[in-house]
Amino acid sequence: MDDLDGAVLAARGLRYEYDGGACALDGLDLTVRAGLRHALVGANGAGKTTLFLHLNGTLRPRSGTVFVDGRPGDYTRAGLSAWRQVVGLVFQNPDDQLFAGSVAQDVSFGPFNLGLSTGETRARVTAALEALEISHLGERPTHMLSFGQKKRVSIAGAVAMRPRVLIIDEPLSGLDPRGADQFLGVLRDLHASGTTVVIATHDMALAYEWADRVSIVKEGRILASGAPDDVMTDAAMLEDCGLRRPWVLDLDAALRTAGLLPEGRGPLRSRDEVIAAVAALRRGSAAAVESRR
Ligand SMILES: Nc1ncnc2c1ncn2[C@@H]1O[C@H](COP(=O)(O)OP(=O)(O)OP(=O)(O)O)[C@@H](O)[C@H]1O
Numbered sequence: 001m002d003d004l005d006g007a008v009l010a011a012r013g014l015r016y017e018y019d020g021g022a023c024a025l026d027g028l029d030l031t032v033r034a035g036l037r038h039a040l041v042g043a044n045g046a047g048k049t050t051l052f053l054h055l056n057g058t059l060r061p062r063s064g065t066v067f068v069d070g071r072p073g074d075y076t077r078a079g080l081s082a083w084r085q086v087v088g089l090v091f092q093n094p095d096d097q098l099f100a101g102s103v104a105q106d107v108s109f110g111p112f113n114l115g116l117s118t119g120e121t122r123a124r125v126t127a128a129l130e131a132l133e134i135s136h137l138g139e140r141p142t143h144m145l146s147f148g149q150k151k152r153v154s155i156a157g158a159v160a161m162r163p164r165v166l167i168i169d170e171p172l173s174g175l176d177p178r179g180a181d182q183f184l185g186v187l188r189d190l191h192a193s194g195t196t197v198v199i200a201t202h203d204m205a206l207a208y209e210w211a212d213r214v215s216i217v218k219e220g221r222i223l224a225s226g227a228p229d230d231v232m233t234d235a236a237m238l239e240d241c242g243l244r245r246p247w248v249l250d251l252d253a254a255l256r257t258a259g260l261l262p263e264g265r266g267p268l269r270s271r272d273e274v275i276a277a278v279a280a281l282r283r284g285s286a287a288a289v290e291s292r293r
């Protein structure tokens, strides 16, 4: 077996087809290293959700192996329970995650079933609801919430479990801009506290700015994995996968072509870096005008 050192999760040669369906995973290999922020990008139907369902043991591959901390996944009842304490999964659609009951009941279900004391469970639920700014919804039935509110509840439920690896399928879909910012703040805190975070997203700019490592999924396989600058710059390859280069890199290329970015400056990564670079340009041209006087 190849090197699984430092891999909290790994998939080797995963194959899966749904009953009566086409091949969803076609010999997929993936390594998730502990403590990293890892983003999966890929077109609709590429296999991201199917892969995630394998990474917490919900689906079992027809062939191939999922490794948790270097050991093959254990699909017994006790094994799956232990697996899900290590790996938390937030579903793409919150309706697949939430069950009837109030928001507070839903979020407390996982921690309570870990065997935590009532006090510890309550503390975790309170903290998770606060982090997602949904404390005021605690007593509401989950089916009487908007889509984005449900999404926040499902994320809070996973956060309250404090898994070592948190996998989130399409985290920002359905969140309003403020919800998205809060959520990114939650991810920052989780990462700072040592949680490995894996997301699937169609937001290329988010993957580029946020991730330490990006994997490109195409037709049930990983086409490329690496640092964002290594795998997200090839516009033709991304196009071929039904993806697009992050807008910030298109802007970076246009500014360089126009000679407006200093030689040797690394690529622009984020909206804030673009704003700072444009402000520096203005300062630079003001200084040039001044020196010509
Ligand atoms: N429940 C299902 N039954 C049958 N086929 C399915 C099922 N779920 C997914 N598939 C098929 O498996 C393949 C992979 O789907 P998957 O949902 O993993 O893709 P995805 O990358 O998550 O796509 P998206 O970006 O749309 O969420 C697709 O061809 C899809 O049609």
Ligand SMILES: [Mg+2]
Pocket: 048, 049, 050, 092, 169
């Ligand atoms: Mg999906």
